[in-house]
Amino acid sequence: LVRLRARLSRSQNALGKGLLTLLSREHLDEDTWEEIEDTLLTADVGVAPTQELVERLRERVRVLGTRTPDELRTLLREELLNLLGTDFDRVVKTESGLETPGIVMVVGVNGTGKTTTTGKLARVLVADGRSVVLGAADTFRAAAADQLQTWGERVGARTVRGPEGGDPASIAFDTVKEGIAEGADVVLIDTAGRLHTKTGLMDELGKVKRVVEKHAPLDEVLLVLDATTGQNGLVQARVFAEVVDITGIVLTKLDGTAKGGIVIAVQRELGVPVKLVGLGEGADDLAPFEPEAFVDALIG
Numbered sequence: 489l490v491r492l493r494a495r496l497s498r499s500q501n502a503l504g505k506g507l508l509t510l511l512s513r514e515h516l517d518e519d520t521w522e523e524i525e526d527t528l529l530t531a532d533v534g535v536a537p538t539q540e541l542v543e544r545l546r547e548r549v550r551v552l553g554t555r556t557p558d559e560l561r562t563l564l565r566e567e568l569l570n571l572l573g574t575d576f577d578r579v580v581k582t583e584s585g586l587e588t589p590g591i592v593m594v595v596g597v598n599g600t601g602k603t604t605t606t607g608k609l610a611r612v613l614v615a616d617g618r619s620v621v622l623g624a625a626d627t628f629r630a631a632a633a634d635q636l637q638t639w640g641e642r643v644g645a646r647t648v649r650g651p652e653g654g655d656p657a658s659i660a661f662d663t664v665k666e667g668i669a670e671g672a673d674v675v676l677i678d679t680a681g682r683l684h685t686k687t688g689l690m691d692e693l694g695k696v697k698r699v700v701e702k703h704a705p706l707d708e709v710l711l712v713l714d715a716t717t718g719q720n721g722l723v724q725a726r727v728f729a730e731v732v733d734i735t736g737i738v739l740t741k742l743d744g745t746a747k748g749g750i751v752i753a754v755q756r757e758l759g760v761p762v763k764l765v766g767l768g769e770g771a772d773d774l775a776p777f778e779p780e781a782f783v784d785a786l787i788g
């Protein structure tokens with residue numbers, strides 16, 4: 489956890505430092521508030537959350553009068569946490585009952601880190617003593633099934649796969665059947681994320697979902713988003729949310745951006761909690777998203 493926090497703060501704390509410096513100015517005039525707004529927007533916090541935060545900060549700074557650095561830090565911390573929401577359930581649900589395995593479907597645009605995230609999540613679950621079956625239903629990207637299988641072999645999870653270009657729904661079906669037959673604890677299904685037509689995506693993911701739900705309740709649909717794509721990621725998120733009911737967000741490549749504000753923006757946009765964050769390409773670089781640790785890393 490300490491290592492993860494260190495990694496987060498290295499890339500993230502530009503935002504918090506910038507805000508604290510601005511807030512510490514003796515005279516908080518209009519220009520300064522505008523600079524604060526710009527800082528938040530530049531960090532991908534998004535327009536509506538930025539306005540809300542600035543409004544609340546202005547009011548609290550006004551009530552506070554003179555400000556010590558500690559008071560400012562506390563105030564900023566509270567308001568950022570407030571924006572992230574404290575009442576979300578951020579645990580990835582992997583247990584639907586005793587009869588059938590917990591079923592998690594992983595969706596997102598190709599290249600966002602879907603397959604890697606599926607592999608890392610399998611590793612976390614296996615390390616926790618759970619048996620996992622992986623489903624390589626991303627039949628669009630040629631190397632995806634090999635990549636997932638390699639992860640599976642590494643972490644000790646079997647991978648169900650089909651022919652290249654095969655029907656994703658039938659692979660998902662086989663994976664769930666296999667998971668039930670083996671008495672597996674969790675089934676993780678990697679899906680394809682080609683985004684050129686919304687109806688195509690909707691047909692495909694909808695079919696995968698229906699086929700899975702014929703056999704067992706679907707516990708989670710995790711949307712994987714690349715944090716470095718900023719507002720573009722939000723556009724993608726919207727499309728996916730229209731196609732399938734997202735239950736959690738995984739923000740990957742948070743190690744590669746100083747724009748941590750995307751966490752706030754995407755949650756606000758979808759009304760769905762960020763549950764996991766990707767902090768690197770390695771097997772151990774997936775962490776539960778903890779708002780307090782995140783905000784602490786942000787403001788240093």
Ligand code: GDP
Pocket residue numbers: 596597598599600601602603604605629632739740741742743744765766767768769773
């Ligand atoms: P997919 O097409 O969505 O399945 O994407 P992949 O899982 O193949 O990932 C695309 C690239 O992003 C790979 O090179 C991964 O190693 C890399 N990647 C995935 N997650 C992270 C992360 O959290 N941080 C960094 N730096 N790279 C990541």
